[in-house]
Amino acid sequence: MAYSLSATKLLTYRQCPQAYNFKYERGLSSPSAFGSPKFGNALHGALADIYQDWNYAYPVPSLDWFAVCWQQHTGELNQTQIHEGWMALQLYYERYVAPLPQIRKPLGVEGKIKASFQVSNIEFSLVGRYDRLDYFGDGLELIDYKTSKMVAPSDGIDLQLGLYYLILEQTYHQALQRLSLIYLRQGQRITFDVTPEHHQQVQELIGDMAVKLRADQEWEPAMGEHCDRCGYQRYCPAKSEKPEPLPEGAREGRQVQLVLGI
Ligand code: SF4
Structure with missing residues (x-):
């Protein structure tokens, strides 16, 4: 595989x-640092519909078309998010759609x-x-x-x-x-x-990376400012002289299947 x-x-x-x-x-x-993805998903979904479902026989969609597509994606948002999303779409329309003679x-x-x-x-x-x-x-x-x-x-x-x-x-x-x-x-x-x-x-x-996977070489720790945000510090030999053992359930190192020439 x-x-x-x-x-x-x-x-x-x-x-x-x-x-x-x-x-x-x-x-x-x-641990993930990401917040709720609902707002982002709604805007991405609306923009996908705006481009995907537009009838390209007409040169440029109206702002009403943006509103129709936005309304399809606001079901899980609160009022503030609906307002902020609509403001963002209007801005997008003014900057990147309205000035065009035709959208492609x-x-x-x-x-x-x-x-x-x-x-x-x-x-x-x-x-x-x-x-x-x-x-x-x-x-x-x-x-x-x-x-x-x-x-x-x-x-x-x-x-x-x-x-x-x-x-x-x-x-x-x-x-x-x-x-x-x-x-x-x-x-x-x-x-x-x-x-x-x-x-x-x-x-x-x-x-x-291929060399490491094939030769089963060490995956060396590379320390830097990013260590402060790393969720694996307690297991890392570069951060502690006695790192904790990996928790139960950790996979064994992967065996990579080689593609053999015929
Ligand atoms: S704490 Fe260890 S594993 Fe995490 S980024 Fe730093 S060197 Fe890499």
Whole structure:
């Protein structure tokens, strides 16, 4: 079976191989810092409908169309969330839809993508998901909607760019040109261009991981400021001279199946 990799997994691995091992190889859960996803889900759902169900025989949707789609997704929200969501959608409409002579049908909305990649006789399955995929120039642009209260791109955008480049190249045979984060509450868009270094970096990281998986090497701890937010400190040999044993139920290290040449 192929070894599944996502941008989040690669980011964890780059930050600290030992934390990666605890989380994905040994299967230990760590406390999540995320709040209720209902608000974000509702906005993502409304935007997916706005693009997916629009009749593209007409050039630009009206704000009423936005309201219709929004109303389909407010069932689990409180009044404040409904108001804030609608404000965000109006802002999006004013900035990114109303000025256009015509909106273009995306290649996909809320899609999952997958590709395979072989390194050192290990088959990796690269997986990702996107909010919207558009044609851009002679390639593609990924759109990621953000609902956070702060405009602050998270770490790992470079890995996301490289990973999605590899997946989309295999899936659509077209190059990913750029990734845009659209902060819905603030109506702000931040765009990152893809460079050859992005995909090279991801390929190298996967190659590095393949060596560890094959040769059963140590997943070394990589200490840094991120340790303060790490949920595995008590098991980590870098944090304590006598780390606690892993709890019952922790998986054994995974045996990776090699792809054998015929
Ligand atoms: S405490 Fe630091 S070094 Fe140890 S596993 Fe967590 S992130 Fe890695």
